[in-house]
Amino acid sequence: MKSQTEKNLENARIAAQNVLEDLQIEREKLVQANAKDEALLTSIGDGVVATDKDGKITLTNHAAEAMLNWQAKQTIGRLVADVWKVFDEKGNQIPETERPINVALRGVTTTTTTTTTTTTTTTTTGPSYFYTKKNGTKFPVAINATPVIVNNEIIGAIMVFRDITKEKEINEAKTEFVSLASHQLKTPPTAIKLLTERILGGRVGLLTGKQKEYFDDIRSSNQRMIDIVNALLSVSRIEMGTFTLAPIDKDICALVRNVLDELKLTMNDKNIHLEQIFQQNSVIISIDESLFRMVINNLVMNAINYTEAGGTIHISCKQMDKGQILKRKKFQEDSFVVSVADNGCGIPKNQQVELFTKFFRADNAGEKHPNGTGLGLYIAKSILDNSGGSIWFTSEENKGTAFYVAVPMTGMRARAGEKELVG
Numbered sequence: 001m002k003s004q005t006e007k008n009l010e011n012a013r014i015a016a017q018n019v020l021e022d023l024q025i026e027r028e029k030l031v032q033a034n035a036k037d038e039a040l041l042t043s044i045g046d047g048v049v050a051t052d053k054d055g056k057i058t059l060t061n062h063a064a065e066a067m068l069n070w071q072a073k074q075t076i077g078r079l080v081a082d083v084w085k086v087f088d089e090k091g092n093q094i095p096e097t098e099r100p101i102n103v104a105l106r107g108v109t110t111t112t113t114t115t116t117t118t119t120t121t122t123t124t125t126g127p128s129y130f131y132t133k134k135n136g137t138k139f140p141v142a143i144n145a146t147p148v149i150v151n152n153e154i155i156g157a158i159m160v161f162r163d164i165t166k167e168k169e170i171n172e173a174k175t176e177f178v179s180l181a182s183h184q185l186k187t188p189p190t191a192i193k194l195l196t197e198r199i200l201g202g203r204v205g206l207l208t209g210k211q212k213e214y215f216d217d218i219r220s221s222n223q224r225m226i227d228i229v230n231a232l233l234s235v236s237r238i239e240m241g242t243f244t245l246a247p248i249d250k251d252i253c254a255l256v257r258n259v260l261d262e263l264k265l266t267m268n269d270k271n272i273h274l275e276q277i278f279q280q281n282s283v284i285i286s287i288d289e290s291l292f293r294m295v296i297n298n299l300v301m302n303a304i305n306y307t308e309a310g311g312t313i314h315i316s317c318k319q320m321d322k323g324q325i326l327k328r329k330k331f332q333e334d335s336f337v338v339s340v341a342d343n344g345c346g347i348p349k350n351q352q353v354e355l356f357t358k359f360f361r362a363d364n365a366g367e368k369h370p371n372g373t374g375l376g377l378y379i380a381k382s383i384l385d386n387s388g389g390s391i392w393f394t395s396e397e398n399k400g401t402a403f404y405v406a407v408p409m410t411g412m413r414a415r416a417g418e419k420e421l422v423g
Contacts, residue, residue, distance in 0.1 A: 245415035286411025307344035
């Protein structure tokens with residue numbers, strides 16, 4: 001008969017064996033999970049790089065090795081900045097602190113595509129990023145860099161990237177085609193406009209009422225064609241980076257008033273009431289007059305088009321100090337803000353995220369104004385993004401929309417280019 005001590009030892013041995021078996025089961029589960037993760041990383045066509053909180057590489061997958069021509073064993077434990085360089089589209093090296101992986105280590109997710117960069121709070125045009133292979137060859141990339149957060153502490157970052165050489169080539173070919181086609185398309189409607197104006201001006205004799213009606217329709221349709229061609233030309237110049245920004249000191253309040261005066265007849269025809277609030281009578285800021293006029297004209301025309309007859313448009317102009325907040329936007333510098341608000345059809349909530357994308361039109365917008373191109377807001381945002389300004393909005397369907405345009409009090413950024421945007 002076993003003593004109590006022997007029984008205790010036997011129980012302890014059995015318990016220890018059970019623990020070992022449980023550990024073995026957990027170990028096998030962990031091995032299986034690691035194998036699945038390894039297989040997943042291997043099968044991903046995009047490059048994957050993980051770092052610790054100091055930016056040192058802890059993992060790279062096969063796709064990353066292939067794209068960068070670096071083997072994982074050569075990169076593990078090294079800083080990303082020491083392995084490959086990052087350049088912008090002009091060939092300038094991106095400062096280490098501004099690289100997406102280091103931005104992620106500060107808690108901000110960054111996503112870049114062929115044309116846009118998105119953080120957790122903003123979307124802007126560019127910059128484009130180029131990575132370097134081990135031999136120094138550059139290639140364009142789309143990137144998603146995200147912080148890894150545990151218990152509210154950043155312990156590292158994960159970056160997924162892919163080579164977008166082919167996509168950029170297709171985009172550039174498409175943009176060049178649009179530019180060439182737009183140039184070729186511009187000549188015929190310009191000639192038609194001139195001839196129509198001559199006919200309506202009586203150069204070929206008096207017209208009957210019905211003839212004048214038809215020629216008015218021709219003039220209206222032809223003008224729409226000219227507007228579409230001009231918009232396409234502007235888009236191609238924006239995407240090719242060939243447009244000019246030439247700011248000079250201007251009274252921005254007077255410019256806004258001038259745009260409103262030009263559109264007053266259109267508002268009167270629709271019986272739209274205009275409310276204006278100017279915090280100051282005159283504010284001098286360095287702006288590109290034609291481009292800023294294009295932005296404001298587009299916003300006011302949109303308000304007119306999407307507001308029912310008898311509705312109201314509210315225009316406000318005021319200075320905002322650094323640190324102040326307006327409709328969820330905190331100003332990083334002293335700025336001048338123009339707001340254009342209406343009580344029109346508004347923008348459906350599920351479509352608001354797409355509002356500034358090229359050719360996008362909300363479902364209800366097409367019903368209210370079928371002749372829109374879906375390019376005006378894209379062009380307006382591109383102008384502001386490239387000049388240091390910003391644009392945002394608030395909207396509620398069937399209640400109205402308010403757009404806000406901010407320009408730094410220091411003025412719009414100049415930009416050297418070959419062409420002007422066409423308004």
